Each structure stands twice: as structure tokens, then as C-alpha cells.
Amino acid sequence: MENKFRGWTTVYGFTFRQSTGKSFKAITTLVAILIIGIIILINVLAAKPEEESIDKDFYMEQEIDISGTSPIKKVLVMDQSGLQATDFKSTSTDYYGNYFNNVEYISVENMTRSEILDAASKDSNSTIAVIITYRNGLYELEALIPHNSIVTKEDTSSLNGQMMASFNNNKIMQSNLSEEQLAVAFKPISSSYSEFGENTNMAAMVIKILAPMLFSFILYFMLLFYGQNVSKSVSTEKTSKLMETLLTSIHPYAMITGKVLAVSTLGILQFVTWIISGIIGLYSGNAIAHSIYPEYENSVITFINFIKDNIGQTGMTLPALILAILIFGIGFLFYCVLAALTGSMVSKPEDVASTQGLYQFPIIISWMISYFAPITGNDGIATVIRYVPFTAPFCVPADLITGTIGLGQGVLSLIILAMFTFVIVILSSKIYKGLVLYTGQKVNMKVISNILKS
Numbered sequence: 001m002e003n004k005f006r007g008w009t010t011v012y013g014f015t016f017r018q019s020t021g022k023s024f025k026a027i028t029t030l031v032a033i034l035i036i037g038i039i040i041l042i043n044v045l046a047a048k049p050e051e052e053s054i055d056k057d058f059y060m061e062q063e064i065d066i067s068g069t070s071p072i073k074k075v076l077v078m079d080q081s082g083l084q085a086t087d088f089k090s091t092s093t094d095y096y097g098n099y100f101n102n103v104e105y106i107s108v109e110n111m112t113r114s115e116i117l118d119a120a121s122k123d124s125n126s127t128i129a130v131i132i133t134y135r136n137g138l139y140e141l142e143a144l145i146p147h148n149s150i151v152t153k154e155d156t157s158s159l160n161g162q163m164m165a166s167f168n169n170n171k172i173m174q175s176n177l178s179e180e181q182l183a184v185a186f187k188p189i190s191s192s193y194s195e196f197g198e199n200t201n202m203a204a205m206v207i208k209i210l211a212p213m214l215f216s217f218i219l220y221f222m223l224l225f226y227g228q229n230v231s232k233s234v235s236t237e238k239t240s241k242l243m244e245t246l247l248t249s250i251h252p253y254a255m256i257t258g259k260v261l262a263v264s265t266l267g268i269l270q271f272v273t274w275i276i277s278g279i280i281g282l283y284s285g286n287a288i289a290h291s292i293y294p295e296y297e298n299s300v301i302t303f304i305n306f307i308k309d310n311i312g313q314t315g316m317t318l319p320a321l322i323l324a325i326l327i328f329g330i331g332f333l334f335y336c337v338l339a340a341l342t343g344s345m346v347s348k349p350e351d352v353a354s355t356q357g358l359y360q361f362p363i364i365i366s367w368m369i370s371y372f373a374p375i376t377g378n379d380g381i382a383t384v385i386r387y388v389p390f391t392a393p394f395c396v397p398a399d400l401i402t403g404t405i406g407l408g409q410g411v412l413s414l415i416i417l418a419m420f421t422f423v424i425v426i427l428s429s430k431i432y433k434g435l436v437l438y439t440g441q442k443v444n445m446k447v448i449s450n451i452l453k454s
Helices: 008-019 022-047 056-060 113-123 153-173 179-185 202-239 243-247 252-292 299-310 318-344 349-376 379-385 392-401 407-438 445-453
Strands: 074-080 104-107 127-135 138-145 189-195
Touching: 008 252, 022 252, 074 113, 113 127, 113 138, 127 153, 138 153, 202 252, 202 318, 202 349, 202 392, 252 299, 252 318, 252 407, 318 349, 318 392, 318 407, 349 379, 349 392, 379 392, 392 407
Parallel strands: 074 104, 074 127, 138 189
Antiparallel strands: 127 138
């Protein structure tokens, strides 16, 4: 078996050099530069603050009737920001006139989220809870509405905005802070509110649904583009009558392996180059924008930090990332080998287009299954497709990164995928060599069966 693969490196090197011409290098470099430049520009433009740090019109758009007083009578505030506590009563703004003047702010400490919610629920139906935290470079002010409350979401959102303005004012007034502490104090603040009993992991659940869909969509287009190159590369010698000459000096196992690995390497290198360019642009843009506007914090980086804190234990860890990359690479190679298999079936130049359908059909079906499986919520389907070689490349890498599955499941999927890839390399090579005797004839299942038997 080792002798049959001898010389694959020669085929690999020749195909790689032939495919990495000036146009390939120019396109890859130009796209990478554009990605970095565009992302940096977006960061700088997004960091530019409005003329006023607090937009009064934003709060007035909440559509609340401010002719009377707010139904919110008491707010239990648990401040875990690490800053000096804010006096929300004395520093309240006048955006709503006297609408929130009757609100009483009670400071609480050393309570869990459930305990403060329970305390607000038992206090009265006009009491809400507010938790202030600092995490991943971002202050968050979260208002919680008890289940028995008469308070509306509109009122809570409006009060949340007013408290947020007071909190910002309090940060500025803390002039006794060191330079390092003062830099932290000027970090941006975000606010949210949720009703009592709401699932706080909802965002993490949405991520675990959308990530496989997005990943499978990207892989789908990569396979359609690069897979065609593999199929054409394998079929070129056959349609140009060079196959007989090549097979006298090199075994078809080495021929198929060298060509598939060369084109697969090109595709992965180009894709990884653009991904790295995007990461460089993201963090460079964030650094540049932060140096110009110190209060700016990139929302994408904040979102990535949120994923790390709210997904499974293995999510976004180094072992999970390495395993995901391996499965992505082997999965991409699997489909490229499948493209080589369809290319080896070409006996006439006019058959090239028809054999492309044999390669594209399983990609489309597998992509659709992997794309829509998370939407159905059927765990049985999601479990099965992780171990099917055709669908695993579309879903397993994203499942590993988001922590949906463990490392053991990922390793098992990788082993199955690698085994099937090797089997298809052998089949492709046998068909490639066997069709020497059928040049110019129409290839059907009977012909392929005879080739494999012999």
C-alpha cells in the first residue's frame, strides 16, 4: 500500500505550483487587505459618538404617558459594579419631568439573582429589581420585572434609561480614582430588562442554533467553488489523453491523493487567510477606535466574550477549537475527494458538466439537512447527522465551538470522517485507473461495478 502512494508529493507540488499563479496570489492578497481595511473603517465610524452622550429623543420614544406618576414605586438596586454606589434619587435627570420622582431606590447587597427577584415580588406589585454588574469590559444595568407586577415594559425601559444616565454621571464625579480606575469607569454601559421567570440562557440558545446554520452556509459555498476545481483537475488528463502516460510512472492512488490535497490546501489556505484578516481587522480596528474614543468597546468583541461566558464548558476552548479545525479540514478534504471521484468518472470532455451534478447533489442535500436541523429542535436528527460523513463537516465544528457537544463526540466524528475519506480515495483511484479501458464510452453503474471487481 505504501508503494502505491509513492510519488504523491510530486503530484502535490506540481498541482500546487500550477494553481498558485499570479492571479490567485493577487486575488487572495487584495481581498485580505480589503477585509482588514473595511473592518477597521467600520470600527472607527462606529466608535464616533453622537453630539450628545445621552440622546433625549431615545428616551422620549418609549411612548409612555408622563402626565401622571410612574407605576414603579420602589426599586431594589444591587450594585456589583465595583464603583461607588450611585444616588439615583439626587442625580436623576429631567427627561420625564416629575414622572419618576416618586420612585424609591433601596440598596441591597449579598443577594443572588433569584433572591432579589423574590424580594421584589414579595414587597409589592409596583416594585422591580435592578442589578448592576461589570463583566468583560462592559457595565450592564439589568432591570427585572416580577411576575405579579403591574409595571409595564415601557415604564421599566424608560426608568432603566434614566438610571443609566445617573450611573454615567456618577462615574464622572468619582474624581478620586486612579488613572487605571478612571479608564475602567469610562467603559460603556449597556442595559436590558427581563420579566420574572424568563430564561436567561435564551441568548446562548440562539447562538447554538444560528452558529451551525452560518457555518454550514459558508462551507457550502466553499465546497461548490473549490470542489469543481478538484473535479476539473482530476478529469483534465483523462479528457486530454494524458492519463495513459501518467499511469506508467505513478500509481493512481498517488495521483488522486496529490491532486486532491493540493487543491484542498489552496482552498483552506485562502479561506483561513481571509478569516485571519477579519480577526486582525476586528482587533486592530477596536484598538485604533479605542485610542481615538476611549469609551468605545466593539460590540462584536463583547459578543465573543459573552459566548465564552454563556455556552458549554468546552465552548471556545483551545482543545475544542483545534478539534473543530481538524474536522473542518478533514470534512473539506472528504468532499474534495468526492469531487475527485466524480472527476475520475469522466471519459469524454462533454461528460464533465453532467458529472458535476453527482458531486453537487450530496452537498446540497447535506447542507439543507444540517442548515434546517437546528430549527426543528429535533435532538435525534441533530445527533445522527454528527456521525454521518456527508453532514458532519457542516455541523460538528460549530457544535464544538459553541459547546453543544463534548470533545469525545467530536473525536468519534473525526475518526468516522477520516475513515470514509480514505475509502473514497481508494475507490476514486480504482475507477480512475480502470477507465483507461473505457475511454470514450459512456460510464454507468455496470461499468463502475466491473472496474471495482477487477
